[in-house]
Amino acid sequence: MxxxxxxxxxxxxxxxxxxxxxxxxxxxxxxxxxxxxxxxxxxxxxxxxxxxxxxxxxxxxxxxxxxxxxxxxxxxxxxxxxxxxxxxxxxxxxxxxxxxxxxxxxGSGPEASMLCFNKVSTKLWLDAACIPNTPFCFIKDLEEISKASEFLDKEKEVFVKASSQGSSIGCFKVVNEAELKEAVTKALKLSPYVLIEKSIKGRELEVSVFEHNGKVVTSHPGEILCPENDFYSYEEKYSDKSHTDTVMKAEGLSSELLEEIQAISIKAFSLFKLSHLSRVDFFLSENKEIYLNEINTFPGMTPISMFPKMMESGGVSFSEFLESIIKNNVRS
Ligand SMILES: Nc1ncnc2c1ncn2[C@@H]1O[C@H](COP(=O)(O)OP(=O)(O)O)[C@@H](O)[C@H]1O
Ligand SMILES: [Mg+2]
CATH class of the missing domain: 3.40.50.20 (Rossmann fold)
Structure with missing residues (x-):
């Protein structure tokens, strides 16, 4: 070349x-x-x-x-x-x-990127394709907050999320009305829509999904281990004082569960017509139900990021992956 x-x-x-x-x-x-x-x-x-x-x-x-x-x-x-x-x-x-x-x-094209970055559109598409994800509602302004309150009444603990943010910015765990109003108000300052989602107690798993030798492949799931009663907030993700551990190979997952996670990851990659790379994140509830949380079309690649490490623990180095994508796609 x-x-x-x-x-x-x-x-x-x-x-x-x-x-x-x-x-x-x-x-x-x-x-x-x-x-x-x-x-x-x-x-x-x-x-x-x-x-x-x-x-x-x-x-x-x-x-x-x-x-x-x-x-x-x-x-x-x-x-x-x-x-x-x-x-x-x-x-x-x-x-x-x-x-x-x-x-x-x-990476992915404009449409796939936009659909996956907006947490509301992602969930609407996941529902339409029968891909399991957490129960949710969404609102477009404070006038609709009663919809969010009803949802909180039913679920008792929810996550409020600005629709179009990442790195846990505009993401709040909420257990009462006062917190709900505050969280929704903050989230609406960051994004046009706000997602209110049932809180899942259990494990947080992530999978690298990428194209390799003409096929879409998935890594073994990695795991985020947040301290009890905490979640993977911006500080837990990036601060030196983080108490969160990450594990490249989540332990104790049955072969049925691994297959299910792999099948859902590949189905989502194909549904959204993703290209080259993505990280698909899941919750595994205490009673072993799997929920797709989100799809990252351009996953983090910082020293603590899981994407390249999970890829590498499956035997593919990131530079080898990048080289093959460049060589197969570069224009003359
Ligand atoms: N429904 C939920 N149940 C339990 N924890 C959640 C839920 N939604 C989000 N979280 C916690 O908040 C973090 C950030 O939420 P996420 O939807 O992944 O947003 P971001 O795109 O900012 O990473 C998650 O990694 C998880 O720790
Ligand atoms: Mg996330």
Missing amino acids: DSKNILLICGGGGTEHEISLTSAAFIQESLNKISSIRPYYVEISKDGSRVNDKGEQVELRKGGFLYNHQTEELITLHFAIPCFHGPPGETGEIQSVFEMMKLPYL
Whole structure:
């Protein structure tokens, strides 16, 4: 293969900006191990400007070119990696831009990204396809809060979630009316819709689902072990003081359960027409019921993230995976 120019674009200025930069550093390391490619790093900074790794202003141009305002160099791009958690990547916007540029890219298309990032649309689709997920209702504004109150009355403990956020931002555990109102008010400031979901007591499992040698494969489930009475909040995910442990191979799952998790993961990958990679998260209730919690179309790749580790514990290194996706999709 002639040397190919690979755009690694990250940041985005959203609530998960910093996490995106950490994931991008991991991807950059993996790109460095691949021969015949030249990575071009671009960060969409919080003020909306685009800068490269030298702090120079750059611009993506129609047709899939990268223009450097300082050096006046115009690079033809052959493949793009939209390394974003949240907008404008997991939400599908940048993929629409790449589609218009006819620039191939890593990960799911605009529609799949948008459907999976919005927690309400994900659940409506899961229900329609009979994929088990937690009971829920959703509201569009505070005027509908009585719907949420009725749901809380019935379930006693619920999770309130801003529809279009990740990393547990805008996600609250709620047990009474006062907490409900406060949580819904906060969540509505972050997203146009709010999901209210039955709280599940049990285990939290995650699976890497990815394309390998032309097939969709799943890793063995990993497990998140949060302290008692806590959940996998932003602090538990990213703070040095986190008390949460992660396990690459969840123990004690029967072969029937493993098969069920694998079948649901693959069904969801195919239902949403995902591409290349995803992490599918589950709850396993105390009475062994499995519920799909969410689908991440661009899973975290920070040092504590499960996605690349679960892939690797199944024998596929992330750089090997990335290399094969690039080689099979790069434009000439
Ligand atoms: N229905 C639920 N029952 C129990 N725990 C939940 C439920 N929903 C969310 N959680 C907890 O909150 C965390 C964040 O929720 P999640 O839906 O995964 O949002 P995010 O996209 O921000 O990761 C989960 O990892 C889990 O610890
Ligand atoms: Mg989650």
